[in-house]
Amino acid sequence: MSFDRTLDGSALFRICFVCTGNICRSPMAEVVFLDLVKKAGYEGAVTVMSAGTGDWHVGEHSDSRTIATLASHGYDGSRHRARQFDPEWFDNLDLVVVFDRSQERTVRSWAATEQDRGKVQMLLSFDHEQAEQVDVPDPYYSDAAMFDSVLGMIERSSAALFRQIEPGIRQGVS
Template structure:
């Protein structure tokens, strides 16, 4: 599997958001982070993609509730197609952001070096106000309100992550 249009290897900083099935949390984060990149003028400097630890949704759109929550907040998540994370991607990524401890364990187990294990970070760890919660809940078995709640968590943490990356990008060094 290739990165298709989702990873510009020439970018200064490359991020992959990884959840379980790549139809709820990680596509939300990808869309939110792409919007931050676009609005800040860093298209081409930071590239972002998303994937899942499992393969059961590969090729599918995001969950309809994900798309609806994104649309309600002014984002377009309609183009997303789920894919599974490939451990060979580690070498081309600077950061692999996960949403819960289960994904963290899986990705760190798939990493073949300490350097790659160190790339795996929990999303909420970037936001001091949410870090104590540790996990972003999976809204899949819940209602539309939970999707909105999760999107809010992702927006806040993504902005905190972006603010940590942005000074290095501005200087031209990741």
Template sequence: MGFGALSSDDATPFRISFVCTGNICRSPMAEVVLREQVAHAGLGRFISTSSAGTGDWHVGEQADARTIEALARRGYDGSNHRARQFDPLSFDELDLVVVFDRSQERILKAWAHRNRDRDKVRLILSFDPEQAHLREVPDPYYSDDAMFDTVLGMIERSSQALFRQIAPAIRQGVR
């Protein structure tokens, strides 16, 4: 997926939402990781990140403690996260909706009422040629700390690949 020159004036940043199942493990990780990459590159005004879940089980809760701990071990702060459920009306406000497994991909594409909105839904590993063959990031929720670290590593690599694809188009649009 090429992004071409992206409009990135102050009024309309490129908006990305990461969506997993409960919005307490994978999607908060990706939101925090990409936000940090964007800030480090000085593009915080031009790229907006958020996250949500397909389900409503954890709405209002912090990220899973193991998520916060895994992020902290790598120097990220996930303590301010509060879970929310994805609102299908958000498609109009988003440029890209990134999911972690095929189940989420099916749900989000079913919630999208237009082809252009379905086209916004992408699996996170699809951005990283070295991990694309895996297709899905496993849900660490029923696993141990080591799996949270593994999942975070997968998300970091994929987020870096996504950022490498978006950043040049954003920079071109800024000029």
């Protein structure tokens, strides 16, 4: 999860989580999803990364509340460095997961093809129980309780997403 991490072209599945500044929601999702991948034994088969639509925080660590919230739930988000999404990544990605409608509009507007626009999906859409909420709130201007709430939403939706893609990964690995 370094700032200069690149996509592994040999991976069976490549996913990028994209929020606004890449310091709260998307780093949480990257860490959570990578944990699911590792626990399932699919390291090398799945590439997980995150980015932001904006460049305000490029090179910075995640927000300290993000790191603290992840740590309190057994995750290590300390190595993350924020980066901005590059539309050239679309060719090497299978899925681009966003957290709210604003990010969805922005990232889809950067897509050069209908196929790439189709790669952009809302995180909560993967979890039937949360899908009606549509947006994952940005905890940046809120308190620690909101960071915990957002992490819970991300964990549930990430688990649902992983359950959906895991059969294809398992088939490709075996």
